[in-house]
Amino acid sequence: MKxxxxxxLKIGILGGGQLGWxxxxxxxxxxxxxxxxDDPNTPGCRIADKCFPPEKYKEMIDEVxxxxxxxxxxxxxxxxxxxxxxxxFPGINSVELKRERYKEKLYYKEHNLPTxxxxxxxxxxxxxxxxxxxxxxxxxxxxSLGGYDGKGQYFIKGDVNKYENLKSKKVKFVVEEFxxxxxxxxxxxxxxxxxxxxxxxxxxxxxxxxxLVYNYGPLHDNRFEEIAKRLADSLNYVGTMGIEFxxxxxxxxxxxFAPRVHNTGHYTLDSAYISQFEQHIRAITGIExxxxxxxxxxxxxxxxxxxDVPPEVLRYGxxxxxxxxxxxxxxxxxxxxxxxxxxxxxKQKIDIIMKLIYKQGLDL
Amino acid sequence: MKxxxxxxLKIGILGGGQLGWxxxxxxxxxxxxxxxxDDPNTPGCRIADKCFPPEKYKEMIDEVxxxxxxxxxxxxxxxxxxxxxxxxFPGINSVELKRERYKEKLYYKEHNLPTxxxxxxxxxxxxxxxxxxxxxxxxxxxxSLGGYDGKGQYFIKGDVNKYENLKSKKVKFVVEEFxxxxxxxxxxxxxxxxxxxxxxxxxxxxxxxxxLVYNYGPLHDNRFEEIAKRLADSLNYVGTMGIEFxxxxxxxxxxxFAPRVHNTGHYTLDSAYISQFEQHIRAITGIExxxxxxxxxxxxxxxxxxxDVPPEVLRYGxxxxxxxxxxxxxxxxxxxxxxxxxxxxxKQKIDIIMKLIYKQGLDL
Numbered sequence: 001m002k003x004x005x006x007x008x009l010k011i012g013i014l015g016g017g018q019l020g021w022x023x024x025x026x027x028x029x030x031x032x033x034x035x036x037x038d039d040p041n042t043p044g045c046r047i048a049d050k051c052f053p054p055e056k057y058k059e060m061i062d063e064v065x066x067x068x069x070x071x072x073x074x075x076x077x078x079x080x081x082x083x084x085x086x087x088x089f090p091g092i093n094s095v096e097l098k099r100e101r102y103k104e105k106l107y108y109k110e111h112n113l114p115t116x117x118x119x120x121x122x123x124x125x126x127x128x129x130x131x132x133x134x135x136x137x138x139x140x141x142x143x144s145l146g147g148y149d150g151k152g153q154y155f156i157k158g159d160v161n162k163y164e165n166l167k168s169k170k171v172k173f174v175v176e177e178f179x180x181x182x183x184x185x186x187x188x189x190x191x192x193x194x195x196x197x198x199x200x201x202x203x204x205x206x207x208x209x210x211x212l213v214y215n216y217g218p219l220h221d222n223r224f225e226e227i228a229k230r231l232a233d234s235l236n237y238v239g240t241m242g243i244e245f246x247x248x249x250x251x252x253x254x255x256x257f258a259p260r261v262h263n264t265g266h267y268t269l270d271s272a273y274i275s276q277f278e279q280h281i282r283a284i285t286g287i288e289x290x291x292x293x294x295x296x297x298x299x300x301x302x303x304x305x306x307x308d309v310p311p312e313v314l315r316y317g318x319x320x321x322x323x324x325x326x327x328x329x330x331x332x333x334x335x336x337x338x339x340x341x342x343x344x345x346x347k348q349k350i351d352i353i354m355k356l357i358y359k360q361g362l363d364l
Numbered sequence: 365m366k367x368x369x370x371x372x373l374k375i376g377i378l379g380g381g382q383l384g385w386x387x388x389x390x391x392x393x394x395x396x397x398x399x400x401x402d403d404p405n406t407p408g409c410r411i412a413d414k415c416f417p418p419e420k421y422k423e424m425i426d427e428v429x430x431x432x433x434x435x436x437x438x439x440x441x442x443x444x445x446x447x448x449x450x451x452x453f454p455g456i457n458s459v460e461l462k463r464e465r466y467k468e469k470l471y472y473k474e475h476n477l478p479t480x481x482x483x484x485x486x487x488x489x490x491x492x493x494x495x496x497x498x499x500x501x502x503x504x505x506x507x508s509l510g511g512y513d514g515k516g517q518y519f520i521k522g523d524v525n526k527y528e529n530l531k532s533k534k535v536k537f538v539v540e541e542f543x544x545x546x547x548x549x550x551x552x553x554x555x556x557x558x559x560x561x562x563x564x565x566x567x568x569x570x571x572x573x574x575x576l577v578y579n580y581g582p583l584h585d586n587r588f589e590e591i592a593k594r595l596a597d598s599l600n601y602v603g604t605m606g607i608e609f610x611x612x613x614x615x616x617x618x619x620x621f622a623p624r625v626h627n628t629g630h631y632t633l634d635s636a637y638i639s640q641f642e643q644h645i646r647a648i649t650g651i652e653x654x655x656x657x658x659x660x661x662x663x664x665x666x667x668x669x670x671x672d673v674p675p676e677v678l679r680y681g682x683x684x685x686x687x688x689x690x691x692x693x694x695x696x697x698x699x700x701x702x703x704x705x706x707x708x709x710x711k712q713k714i715d716i717i718m719k720l721i722y723k724q725g726l727d728l
Contacts, residue, residue, distance in 0.1 A: 005673040005685045005698065028389055028411065029684040047392065047411065273634060273660075273703055274682065288678055295659045295703070309369040314652055318638065320393040321369050334369065339637055339659070 001286060005031050009285055012064035012087075014078050016042030016051070018322040018332060019261050019277075020070035022269070024048060026277035032285065035060050037078060043322045044070065054078070061085060068239065068284050072098045072259055089193075089238040089284040094259035100144045101174045101256075108254055111234050113227060115254045116246065118176040120144075124169030131175050132160055144172035153210060179253060181246035185219055188265035189228035190240040190279045192289050197232055198279070199225045200272060200292045203299070205244065205264055209364045211330060214354070215264045216299030216338070216346045223252050231257060240265070240280035263302070263332070270318055270337040271298025296339045299346045301353045303334040304364065313356050316349040330364050365650060369395055373649055376428035376451075378442050380406030380415070382686040382696060383625050383641075384434035386633070388412060390641035396649065399424050401442060407686040408434065418442070425449060432603060432648050436462045436623055453557075453602040453648040458623035461599075464508045465538045465620075472618055475598050477591060479618045480610065482540040484508075488533030495539050496524055508536035517574060543617060545610035549583055552629035553592035554604040554643045556653050561596055562643070563589045564636060564656045567663070569608065569628055573728045575694060578718070579628045580663030580702070580710045587616050595621060604629070604644035627666070627696070634682055634701040635662025660703045663710045665717045667698040668728065677720050680713040694728050 001007055009032045013020045016038030024034045024047050036048035037060050045051035052060040057078035061067055067082035072095050079095055082088035097104040108115040119134060121127035127141050137160045143152035155178065156163055184207055189199035202224040203217030228243055231254075242262020244255040265276035274290035282289055301317065303309060307327045313319060317336035324333055336353050340346035354362075365371055373396045377384045380402030388398045388411050400412035401424050409415035416424040421442035425431055431446035436459050443459055446452035461468040472479040483498060485491035491505050501524045507516035519542065520527055548571060553563035566588040567581030592607055595618075606626020608619040629640035638654035646653055665681065667673060671691045677683060681700035688697055700717050704710035718726075 001675050003672045004675040004677065004683060005667070005671050025389060025392055029682070031685050031687055046413075049410075270637060287675065290678065290682070303369070307369050308367045311365050311368040311651065313368065314654065318393070318654070319368060321395050323395055 004287070007031055007285070008033075009066060010035060010064040011281070011285070012037065012060050012067040012082070013044060013048075014057075014067065014069035014074045014082070015071040016044030016046075016048070017070055018043050018324075018334075020044030021047060021322055022266070022275075022277045022320075023068075023070060023261065023281060026269070026275050027281040029278075030281065030285070030287075032281070035064055037075070041325045043324060046323060057081060061087060066284050068280070069095075070260060090241070090259050091236065091238070094235050094237060094241075098259060100172065101142050102144045102172055104256060105174055105176075111230065113231060113254055114252055116177045116179050118174050121173040121175055123171065124166035124173060127173035127175050128160060128163065128166060131156060135175065135177060139178050140176045141166065142174045142176065143169070144174055151210070179246045179248055181248045183247050184244065184255070185224065185247055185252075186215070186242055186244045186262065186264040187224040187228050188240060188242050188262055188268065188276045189225070189232055190276070190283050190289055190292075191232040191237045192283045193238050193286055195233070195236075196289055197229050198289050198292045199228050200265065200268055200276070201294060202245075203264055203267070208362060209330075211304065211332075211364055212263045212302055213304070213362065214299060214301045214350050215267065216297070216343060216350060217267070218294055218297070221252075227252065227254065235259075239283045240276045263335075264300070266320070266335050267298040267300040267337055268294075269320070270339055271296050297342055297346050298340070299338045299350050301336045301338065301350055301357065302332055303336065303357060304362070305329045305331055305333070306357065307333055309334070310356050313353055316352050316356075368651070371395055371649070372397075373430060374399060374428040375645070375649070376401065376424050376431040376446070377408060377412075378421075378431065378433035378438045378446070379435040380408030380410075380412070381434055382407050382688075382698075384408030385411060385686055386630070386639075386641045386684075387432075387434060387625065387645060390633075390639050391645040393642075394645065394649070394651075396645070399428055401439070405689045407688060410687060421445060425451060430648050432644070433459075434624060454605070454623050455600065455602070458599050458601060458605075462623060464536065465506050466508045466536055468620060469538055469540075475594065477595060477618055478616055480541045480543050482538050485537040485539055487535065488530035488537060491537035491539050492524060492527065492530060495520060499539065499541060503542045504540045505530065506538045506540065507533070508538055515574070543610045543612055545612045547611050548608065548619070549588065549611055549616075550579070550606055550608045550626065550628040551588040551592050552604060552606050552626055552632065552640050553589070553596055554640070554647050554653055555596040555601045556647045557602050557650055559597070559600075560653055561593050562653050562656045563592050564629065564632055564640070565658060566609075567628055567631070572726060573694075575668065575696075575728055576627045576666055577668070577726065578663060578665045578714050579631065580661070580707060580714060581631070582658055582661070585616075591616065591618065603647045604640045627699075628664075630684070630699050631662040631664040631701055632658075633684070634703055635660050661706055661710050662704070663702045663714055665700045665702065665714055665721065666696055667700065667721060668726070669693045669695055669697070670721065671697055673698070673700075674720050677717055680716050680720075
């Protein structure tokens with residue numbers, strides 16, 4: 001690249017959710033235009049230079065220089081077409097691992113990446129059998145196909161009989177040990193086209209019913225970054241990724257990874273000089289990655305299933321409202337970024353914000 | 365305001381330059397839509413929800429809830445119409461001071477705000493006469509009407525005879541003492557609809573031929589903020605403003621103020637938790653102002669009159685490219701924000717960036 005500012009690339013984003021919305025907002029500082037494949041009333045399409053309905057994926061992909069995705073469960077045909085045209089970053093190999101949970105789990109095993117003990121079952125009946133025989137009836141059954149945000153997951157703690165209905169499910173399952181973790185954590189990492197790797201410091205996360213509620217950091221432990229580098233390198237990954245972990249008695253286990261910018265990296269918009277979104281845009285367009293140093297302690301609270309956020313929240317954090325057309329239970333409507341002089345101050349602000357947003361308690 | 369996130373305001377911005385562009389980028393986190401009055405290929409219009417050609421100002425102003433401007437030298441009729449509809453923030457009283465330099469200067473005098481010694485001349489002939497008789501032939505002649513970025517200003521250092529051609533100018537002039545300053549500085553301040561006032565710490569500025577080249581800070585001196593508060597209060601100002609100063613032997617003199625977000629506040633996008641642009645959007649929409657604390661030392665370099673920025677610049681700063689349709693001499697094409705652990709580091713990075721962007725030296 002001779003001149004950064006004569007580099008007039010067109011970037012196509014598959015999916016118009018909040019992750020695409022933030023990619024565009026953070027990518028606007030470069031001489032790029034942003035095309036989005038999704039419905040016109042999605043956050044991403046609302047601020048795109050051009051919005052394409054899903055069926056016009058070929059038209060969009062033909063028109064742009066680089067294709068990325070803000071969510072891995074998008075139109076398979078679009079991902080495949082973009083890959084075929086050699087425009088897709090990260091590549092389709094990362095998405096393939098996410099199409100079926102068992103593939104992702106096997107990949108960790110093959111690459112000697114730490115993950116909770118698991119077995120693969122061909123259907124619901126076998127899954128229940130394995131749970132009883134191999135896990136003493138305590139574990140997690142996960143439908144292998146297309147689950148995210150806690151969908152298709154069953155936490156079974158000895159009461160296997162209550163789940164007899166799963167017997168009739170003719171789909172693959174992952175049967176996993178139940179991890180009685182001390183805490184959950186994640187790391188946001190990125191890798192460019194030349195194989196350069198960087199990562200933000202990890203964060204502590206709090207999930208409820210499979211959805212991230214809040215996170216904060218930094219958490220100091222180099223092992224997360226080492227694992228992230230091995231995973232990213234093995235995939236020849238290009239872009240930003242998020243990896244979620246369980247930490248149990250000092251042992252680190254990968255729960256899952258996401259081949260995209262990640263909810264636990266939203267705090268980088270305010271706590272870091274360069275955000276995870278800008279890093280992703282840099283990586284996929286061939287611009288050198290920026291510093292991942294944090295300027296301050298920080299965190300994030302998700303705004304879930306409500307559009308009623310009292311203005312007082314602004315005294316403790318910075319609100320990002322995605323402008324989705326309607327409110328639904330569990331839907332991510334926005335988030336609040338928090339900064340503080342130490343973890344304690346960040347956690348205190350998160351507590352206050354949680355009470356201000358979820359006056360009646362969190363209902364997921 | 366009961367809910368921050370159900371506050372679906374439409375904001376109309378007069379002018380589609382980079383200042384409007386950054387207002388929109390920073391305002392997108394709120395549930396607002398942004399309408400811009402300008403040509404469709406301006407930075408602001410390119411990312412607006414709706415763009416209106418200048419002649420349709422009434423239509424736009426009728427449609428929005430709040431009107432602001434990103435530049436004070438915009439269509440007078442639009443400003444007046446918005447004021448008449450009680451939608452204009454900041455109010456037209458601030459703009460009126462900027463229409464003619466002598467009004468601004470007299471305002472400072474009347475309000476006991478420190479400014480270089482000046483006299484008002486009815487035309488060029490009188491201006492030259494005053495310069496000779498009252499200022500010993502050394503001073504600055506400024507055409508009173510509509511000058512900005514150094515336009516219509518004449519720095520005369522004893523060689524009055526060279527400026528005989530100004531004699532024929534039948535316009536008002538301000539004749540001002542030449543200030544042999546130690547340094548230039550500015551402050552970015554804001555005031556909300558309830559009269560609450562805040563300011564960022566001042567910065568050191570470097571201008572050449574009337575155009576800001578770079579600035580950095582913070583500069584610690586409470587007097588700037590006191591002056592800003594008196595000016596903002598006296599105008600019953602609503603929004604962000606920038607005030608430029610000369611500092612001469614410890615004495616602070618207002619050079620001029622701008623009733624809008626300001627070039628010397630761009631560094632707040634990266635050095636502050638809340639930027640000058642977000643503060644402006646908050647002020648004009650009735651949202652409480654945010655903290656003006658800086659997270660780090662910072663600064664900014666303007667990209668003037670070139671679209672050739674080497675990618676190496678990103679190792680020292682963050683590039684904001686406005687995407688203007690064509691390059692012109694002296695035109696502000698973008699800027700580079702810099703952060704550092706102290707002023708020294710920021711200044712070093714600015715020096716490196718200046719050399720990378722202006723390989724042949726600055727040509728303004």
